[in-house]
Amino acid sequence: MTDTQPRFAKAPKVLDPLGDADTEREAGRKRNYAKVGSGRPSSLIYTYGPGAVMDLPQFTIMPSGLDDWDRIWARRDGAPPVIEAPQLRQVVAKLLNSKHIELRPFPWQAVAFTGSEDGRDLGVPSRVFPxxxxxxxxxxxxxxSQFSYANVKRYRPDQARFTHEKCYGRPDRPRSKPSAQTAVPARYLLACPDGHLDEFPYDWWVHGGAACASGIDHPQLRMTDRTAGKGAAATITCTQCDKKRPMNEAQGEAGAAKLPYCRGRHPHLGTFESGGCGNPAKLMLIGASNLWFGSTQSVIVMPQSEADRTDSLAVRLRGTHGEDLAEVRGNAKLIRMILKSQVELEGVDDATLLAAVEEALAPEAPEEDQEERIRTWDPVDLLVPEWVYLQKDPLGPRQEDPASGLTLSKRDWESTWRGGSVSRVLAVESLRKVNALLGFTRIDDMDRVGDLPRRLVPLTRDRPEWTVATExxxxxxxxxFDEARIAAWESVVEDSPLWQAHVEAHDxxxxxxxSETAERVKPSTRMRPPRYWLLHTFAHVLIRQFALTCGYSAASLSERxxxxxxxxxxxxxxxxxxxTTASDSDGTLGGLVQLSEPERLRQIIERALYRARRCSSDPMCATRTPSGNEDFLHGAACHCCVMASETSCERANRFLDRRFLVELPGGHGPLAFFT
Structure with a gap:
């Protein structure tokens, strides 16, 4: 077992809502198992993925682990759909220790007309949580179990709710006749840094860890809240023994000492870690923004190379007559006969087919080698194939690759502009970007998946065979940019006091x-080089200027x-x-790519650089340099001049400094790339 595959204390309870509905129907009991909500793929992978708490109008749910999704796919004939992105698939396979993992879309199907039954059997299985x-x-x-559930209108999932059927009102304002009242989730949870999440033990809390004095195993509790907007302001009362305890005692470092230790629960998997977790638990609210941080990787799909085609075919072959293929390996004719009705082999030559079979049958690498690959993996490796392909000039004025969805056009850019600083421009008229979910963390986000593997919560109970992805x-x-100019400028910057101040602040x-990662990783290996700071700052000022003319908001533009x-x-x-990308199958409208026309782009860059020389927070912003115990990772940059929204920036507004871009007051003029 690796850190990303914990041992579980007991077998999890199977989550199969459609199977449960079939069982109830066969037994003659009518139950409503209508869907309770919907979400866009982009929100389900970045905000409400497996393990996240998703708000519905009347209660909250948690999408389950991918093991339970298999039962949804299994109700359909044929293999589940697969998203083709070989470069991304290979990286995901490496990071999840699963050689032949697949990328699959969310279980969804468009309906042909209103009232159609198409896709009704597809959906994301979820648990009510808390x-x-x-x-x-x-x-x-x-x-x-003390409340009733109603979801009677198929096309009104917003009316699905839990109710207290015989509610007599509050003690100070009782009703003469009982009535049904809506029940809402109790908003407190327990979480730990290793990604576990648990219900708050209200009965344990109010009784101080002891049993109720009345002798009742499950005493009736009451949560009263008379003050809004002041954190944990509720009070828990036991109606049997009249004990009371406010929730604000559980807040902060002092409150954490009064909470039980984490039990190692993963509610999205229905499991507990064997022996518990042992970490101190932390009080959380349902709507807390740090309750779930999805760990994703994305790639712009490039035209496939021969190696990519072999890899994609090997993945399809792995699940198709694996033992039979082992018997006929090396015989292309027999392999084609076996796979004739199951795998599309048109256009695949014998050499590629045999290479794919050998790759599909190859044994897994030793566990130590896999862990070493994860530890040494660099996210830059995912960008290298894109960079290499973009170095090739398009064949003709417009080069389109239907398989990858990439369409490129070269612009007649004058390489003499600004001394040849920007040497080449391509218009990316269309592209396909694939995003894959690897896992998630709680309480704190991680820059890298490989920093602390135990903190990356898995999406499955066992080694995954697929993960969810979006297009x-x-x-x-x-x-x-011109590499010679960049290298010469970079050598000057690396010898400057300003750069040394940034390096020390990064350390x-x-x-x-x-702190835990720093014990075995040199901080200098994570420091971005000066050219990154330059291009990052340049990208941000461009995004701000593009947003004024392209028709898209700055938040919808992103950098790579x-x-x-x-x-x-x-x-x-x-x-x-x-x-700029959209999850719609038609993509975007072309407002951004039109700005790649040389004269228009030149004017935009000039305006962006001119605006970068001034900030409403100058001179404070222009002279900001970390010193002493300061550890911020930016220099002359703030939200008034350079910083962008989290949807646009790949580094959370770190590694930015206008002084590397243009000349600013303060004596750092020689470090400006654009003079």
């Missing part, structure tokens, strides 16, 4: 923020940076792409 509910009429606090389509502009930041020095593993890169 299962402690509070009656809005009388403040009674209890488990879900976005859009457009963009690619700008390549302090890494040690403070990633290719900025690294030459090494044995990869060639040097200095370029960037500004993209």
């Amino acid at each position: 299962q402690w509910l509070r009656c809005t009429g009388c403040d009674n606090l209890g488990l879900i 976005d389509r859009g457009e963009g502009i690619f700008l390549q 302090r930041n890494f040690t403070n923020r990633f 940076l290719y900025a690294w020095k030459e090494s044995e593993e990869r060639p040097a890169a200095a370029g960037l792409a500004i993209l």
